[in-house]
Amino acid sequence: xxxxxxxxxxxxxxxxxxxxxxxxxxxxxxxxxxxxxxxxxxxxxxxxxxxxxxxxxxxxxxxxxxxxxxxxxxxxxxxxxxxxxxxxxxxxxxxxxxxxxxxxxxxxxxxxxxxxxxxxxxxxxxxxxxxxxxxxxxxxxxxxxxxxxxxxxxxxxxxxxxxxxxxxxxxxxxxxxxxxxxxxxxxxxxxxxxxxxxxxxxxxxxxxxxxxxxxxxxxxxxxxxxxxxxxxxxxxxxxxxxxx
Numbered sequence: 001x002x003x004x005x006x007x008x009x010x011x012x013x014x015x016x017x018x019x020x021x022x023x024x025x026x027x028x029x030x031x032x033x034x035x036x037x038x039x040x041x042x043x044x045x046x047x048x049x050x051x052x053x054x055x056x057x058x059x060x061x062x063x064x065x066x067x068x069x070x071x072x073x074x075x076x077x078x079x080x081x082x083x084x085x086x087x088x089x090x091x092x093x094x095x096x097x098x099x100x101x102x103x104x105x106x107x108x109x110x111x112x113x114x115x116x117x118x119x120x121x122x123x124x125x126x127x128x129x130x131x132x133x134x135x136x137x138x139x140x141x142x143x144x145x146x147x148x149x150x151x152x153x154x155x156x157x158x159x160x161x162x163x164x165x166x167x168x169x170x171x172x173x174x175x176x177x178x179x180x181x182x183x184x185x186x187x188x189x190x191x192x193x194x195x196x197x198x199x200x201x202x203x204x205x206x207x208x209x210x211x212x213x214x215x216x217x218x219x220x221x222x223x224x225x226x227x228x229x230x231x232x233x234x235x236x237x238x239x240x241x242x243x244x
Contacts, residue, residue: 002026003175004051004088006079007058009033011135012094015168016055020175038075041082048086053175054079054125056093060112068112076119083125091125092174093117094167097133097160097185098223106217126180130170133187133224136161136236140205143198152202152209154195155216158244160224161197162188163234170230185229190236191244200241 003020007013008029017027028047030036036043038058048054056079060071076093083091099113120127134142139161146153170186178184195213202209216222 001053001175002028002051003053003055004028004030004048006030006038006054006056006075010057010059012057012164012168012171013055015164016057016171019168019172023172023176025175038078039071041078044078044082045085048082048088051083051086051088053090053092054083054088055171055175056091056120057171060109062112063107063109065108065111068109069115072112072116073119076116076123080120080123080125088125090175090180091120091123091127092171093120093127093129094171095129095131096223097131097187097225097229099131101222101226128174128178128180129183130167130174131183131185132167132170133160133162135164135167136188136234137164139197139201139236143201143209146198147209150209152198152211153214154198154211156193156195156213157216157218157220157222158191158224159194159197160187160191161236162186162232166232166234185225185227186232187225187229188232188234188236190241191224192236192241193244196242197236200238204238 005013005017008017009031020027030047036047058075062068095113095117099110100117143152195211199211
């Protein structure tokens with residue numbers, strides 16, 4: 001089996017490549033670092049020779065709606081066109097829990113992920129969508145993104161962070177055993193409020209930034225599972241945080 005990982009040098013893609021290789025599955029990383037441009041198609045046809053499955057873990061720094069939608073849709077269109085020519089039989093996309101609910105999709109980046117899901121569902125290659133909650137290891141970065149003038153603005157809304165390796169395990173399962181057409185969500189074992197999680201994380205790191213609780217942009221449960229989902233077993237590495 002041969003798998004092309006779009007975004008294969010990133011946080012998720014590199015771990016997935018290592019996991020697949022350990023199982024004897026050839027993993028081909030695909031990104032600009034590899035001379036492959038999934039938007040223009042440069043180098044893509046050659047990279048997809050003999051590939052059975054595409055795993056799409058691409059990301060973009062564009063958080064505006066126009067930029068995010070253009071990137072995610074464009075990547076799906078190019079991967080589908082070249083993948084169809086190469087005989088690819090399965091396209092797996094990593095998405096985000098909550099983005100497809102409509103009421104959780106006002107942020108430009110999330111609109112891009114909604115567009116990505118719609119595009120891959122309607123494409124000619126059978127697809128599987130894996131949706132994950134925020135990664136546990138990304139929480140410090142998320143705190144920085146919520147910092148304004150030295151204070152952390154945290155909504156009193158739910159967050160249920162998942163361990164990255166458990167997401168990689170689910171992606172591996174999608175490659176090796178799942179039939180195309182599945183849509184699976186995965187979340188961590190514990191649900192917190194953003195502000196409680198941020199305060200505890202900062203205190204644990206010895207960071208004196210103040211956390212200010214602010215009104216959320218959507219429903220309190222917007223970015224956590226609302227239905228059937230996989231639940232990880234790895235708990236957030238700071239004990240004693242109040243759970244919801």
